[in-house]
Amino acid sequence: xxxxxAADAVLVLHxxxxxxxxxxxxxxxxxxxxxxxxxxxxxWGALIEVAGWICPLTYLENTLxxxxxxxxxxxxFIEHYLVALIYPAGxxxxxxxxxxxxxxxLNVAIYAWLLIVRPRRQQPRPSGPRR
Numbered sequence: 317x318x319x320x321x322a323a324d325a326v327l328v329l330h331x332x333x334x335x336x337x338x339x340x341x342x343x344x345x346x347x348x349x350x351x352x353x354x355x356x357x358x359x360w361g362a363l364i365e366v367a368g369w370i371c372p373l374t375y376l377e378n379t380l381x382x383x384x385x386x387x388x389x390x391x392x393f394i395e396h397y398l399v400a401l402i403y404p405a406g407x408x409x410x411x412x413x414x415x416x417x418x419x420x421x422l423n424v425a426i427y428a429w430l431l432i433v434r435p436r437r438q439q440p441r442p443s444g445p446r447r
Contacts, residue, residue, distance in 0.1 A: 319384035326377040333373065337361035338419055341426030351427075358423045365416035368409065 336343075338361075340354035364371055381387070 317384070319380045320386065323377050323380035323384060323386070326373055326380060330371070330373040330377065333357065334361065338422065341423045341430070345426065345430050351430075354423075355427075358419060362416040362419050365412045365419070368412060 336354065337357050340350060340357060344350040344354050363369070
């Protein structure tokens with residue numbers, strides 16, 4: 317029972333990590349210190365997709381499920397849980413590149429706004445005599 321609960325916890329953590337990778341830049345607009353955590357996470361998420369690797373959290377979840385007497389799965393977390401919901405035909409390399417491009421472009425847009433546009437809007441007006 318403990319291994320199953322642990323596997324489910326890893327599943328929830330994995331999903332939260334994916335959501336953070338995709339949209340964590342939005343949180344960084346509110347809490348700037350998250351940039352130091354989000355940028356490496358976003359790079360990792362895009363790299364996993366482009367390289368076709370399987371995330372270590374997938375291996376951890378599968379190991380815990382097997383220890384709980386359940387069957388694991390051989391594909392990636394995204395293929396097993398998310399693609400079946402969003403893309404029933406399955407995950408292809410082209411789709412992996414599209415997912416990675418989406419993550420990168422979304423976060424580039426968020427950080428461009430955060431680092432370029434937003435500071436310009438917040439610049440103080442020059443002080444001087446008013447007429």
